[in-house]
Amino acid sequence: MENNGSEPVILAFCCHYCAYAAADLAGSLRLSYPPNVRVLRVPCTGKVEITQILRAFEWGVDGVIVAGCLEGGCHFVEGNLRARKRVERARQLLDEIGLGRDRLEMFNLSSAEGPRFAEIVRDVTERLRRLGPSPLRRESSAGCQPVNKE
Amino acid sequence: MIVANRKDIRELRAMIKPYQRVLIVGCGTCVTVCLAGGEREAAIIGSSLRMALRLAGKSDRRIDECTVERQCDHAFFDPLTQQVEGYDAILSLGCGVGVQELAERFPTMAILPGLNTQFMGTLEEQGVWGERCVGCGNCRLGEFGTVCPIARCAKRLFNGPCGGSKNGRCEVNREMPCAWQLIYDRMKALGQLDRLTEIAPIMDWSRGIDGGPRRVIREDQRIASPCCARS
Numbered sequence: 001m002e003n004n005g006s007e008p009v010i011l012a013f014c015c016h017y018c019a020y021a022a023a024d025l026a027g028s029l030r031l032s033y034p035p036n037v038r039v040l041r042v043p044c045t046g047k048v049e050i051t052q053i054l055r056a057f058e059w060g061v062d063g064v065i066v067a068g069c070l071e072g073g074c075h076f077v078e079g080n081l082r083a084r085k086r087v088e089r090a091r092q093l094l095d096e097i098g099l100g101r102d103r104l105e106m107f108n109l110s111s112a113e114g115p116r117f118a119e120i121v122r123d124v125t126e127r128l129r130r131l132g133p134s135p136l137r138r139e140s141s142a143g144c145q146p147v148n149k150e
Numbered sequence: 151m152i153v154a155n156r157k158d159i160r161e162l163r164a165m166i167k168p169y170q171r172v173l174i175v176g177c178g179t180c181v182t183v184c185l186a187g188g189e190r191e192a193a194i195i196g197s198s199l200r201m202a203l204r205l206a207g208k209s210d211r212r213i214d215e216c217t218v219e220r221q222c223d224h225a226f227f228d229p230l231t232q233q234v235e236g237y238d239a240i241l242s243l244g245c246g247v248g249v250q251e252l253a254e255r256f257p258t259m260a261i262l263p264g265l266n267t268q269f270m271g272t273l274e275e276q277g278v279w280g281e282r283c284v285g286c287g288n289c290r291l292g293e294f295g296t297v298c299p300i301a302r303c304a305k306r307l308f309n310g311p312c313g314g315s316k317n318g319r320c321e322v323n324r325e326m327p328c329a330w331q332l333i334y335d336r337m338k339a340l341g342q343l344d345r346l347t348e349i350a351p352i353m354d355w356s357r358g359i360d361g362g363p364r365r366v367i368r369e370d371q372r373i374a375s376p377c378c379a380r381s
Contacts, residue, residue, distance in 0.1 A: 050194055051190060054194060054197040054198060
């Protein structure tokens, strides 16, 4: 994807059993959604750590989505419920950092919901366009640069 | 274990403001178990502080993190000795003991407390820790069915209950179990309810914190002569 820095970069942690399959289905259905999202498949959203979310923001992404199974439908029983609590904790940290909680959100959807995945990406992209680029994004890049590490 | 919780990122940011290079040092013991200051929390606080500083236009600041096995013991600081060179301050994620131990080991370096140390306690359920011991120096758990009336009764009564106990809950906070209900239940289970008819003698607080910092000395275990030992 070409990005001159004006378009938001979104990292989506997608559960293998639902959101990732939904993203795949959206592609199979030839649904159109903004190309701003980078999908990262995880075995379960319960695998996503707060440190991974924060590190993504530190590297300059504009928004993060955590997309897991419908509540009650987790392949690992309660991984998505734990993920929701961690996302809330990370949102609280983003407020304390000064970046703002609105750049991070969790969604629940099933593997059959390709259109819903496309809708989520559209909504989040639009919201991030309104919020503007992350102030942590390096001026010379479209995000995804390591920072402050030698 | 010693239970602590983290400080707000804004408070930490203000604390490290005068320093250019800060090393966050986590502790691998109690505060790792209570999810406040271990390796994972050090990474979270490090990442948060780096972002907060960059947002404040201070991208030149350097924040790194590491974790030692135990901060309350000098013996575990050897790996740190070389690592701290080049930093202006250490933000300790240990308990209050760890913070002070680091300060003794590195007397010319600023040591900052990253956590609020709370109490000696236990895991009551996943994500919930409760106080069990205040370190009064004169343990009388044996008299009270191993439920501490100092740590667990809001009024620290030795001859309870107070009359404010209702349905096994404390009148100070209805979420809190009444310690004297717990003592009664335990003594009943032990078949020792008759012991509760005795008046418990007053507490000898001379062994408590009020007389200044306490020490435990085992002469049979000492190696250094008293004049050479750490003061």
